Amino acid sequence: MSAEPSSAGELLTVRLHTPIAEITIGNGTKRNALPGAEWTRLQHSIQELAxxxxxxxxxxxxxxxxFCAGSDMTEWVGAGAETVEDSFARMEAAFRAIEKCPIPVVAEIHGVAAGAGCQLALACDLRFMADSARIGMPIARLGIQTSPAFAARMVALAGPSLTRQLLYTGRLLDASAAVHAGLAEHHLPEAELGEHTARVLTAITEQPPAAVRAAKRAVAATLAPTREATRHNDQTAVALTDFRNTMATLFP
Structure with missing residues (x-):
């Protein structure tokens, strides 16, 4: 199989192993947190592959x-409200591109999937986690206001009660708890995760492609009322005073 890296930049790499595409997030720095422009590149990469x-x-x-620790907060230091809002809009566009993608998207999670990294995983069709991995939304402490779309992804998988707990407290779930909660499908030892993901991807690509696409559309149709309801949201992304105080503390 050929493997061709994309020209999207060092923080996002696309390799084609036809009929499977692999997208690598980050370059190992900042726990693979992405700046706003890279979320847009992710959106476009997904659309191009589709x-x-x-x-x-x-x-x-x-x-x-x-996996991904979310967004690169260093670009928010001293930023105005419009810059922050633009960053969140770029993230959401990437998540929606995954959800709209007509082919299955699978998240293989090592380490941490937190904040926007958690949302990235939840937007995927399937999630497999290493035993040592953790997932959650520790955003309230930063002054980030949970959007209806953020909440809806978690509610669809884990239900409203656990979603409230995770959003209110910022607690991260370990892999076993995440699977039990419905936020992931399977957890395995670190060394076995890649092989498991490869088996599932192979099984997907062995099915008639039209039938797989129809299956994704059918599941998406059941989620459509909730997803559409989250599109119209006048809430700002952050509570600006709390957010600025947090940024000043984290990046003095």
Whole structure:
């Protein structure tokens, strides 16, 4: 199989192993947190793969043993409200591109999937976690206001009660608890995770592609009322005073 890195930049790499595409998030620094421009590149990469015609499944992995710690907060230091809002809009566009993608997208999670990294995983069709991995939304402490779309992804998988607990407290779930809660499908020892993901991807690509696409559309149709309801949201992304105080504390 050929493997061709994309030109999207060092923080996002796409390799084609037809009929499977692999997207690697980050370069191992900042726990693979992404700045706003890279979320847009992720959105466009997903859309291009969906339109290419030869890709039948996509896997998302993080670089160097962690998945994604969310957004690169250093670009928010001293930033105005418009810059922060733009960053969150870029993230959400990437998540929605995954959800709209007509082919299955699988998240292979090592290390931490937190904040926007958690949302990235939840937007995927399937999630497999290393035993040592953790997932959650520790965003309230930063002054980030949970959007309806953020909440809806978690509620759809884990239900409202656990979603409230995780959003209110910022607690991260370990892999076993995440699977029990419905936030992931399977957890395995670190060394076995890649092989398991490869088996599932192979099984997907062995099915008739039209039937797989129809299955994804059918599941998406059941979620459509909730997803559409979250599109119209006038809430700001952050409580600005709390957010600025947090940024000043984290990046003095």
């Amino acid at each position: 339109e290419g015609g030869t890709t039948r499944a996509i896997v998302l992995r993080g670089h160097s043993g962690t």
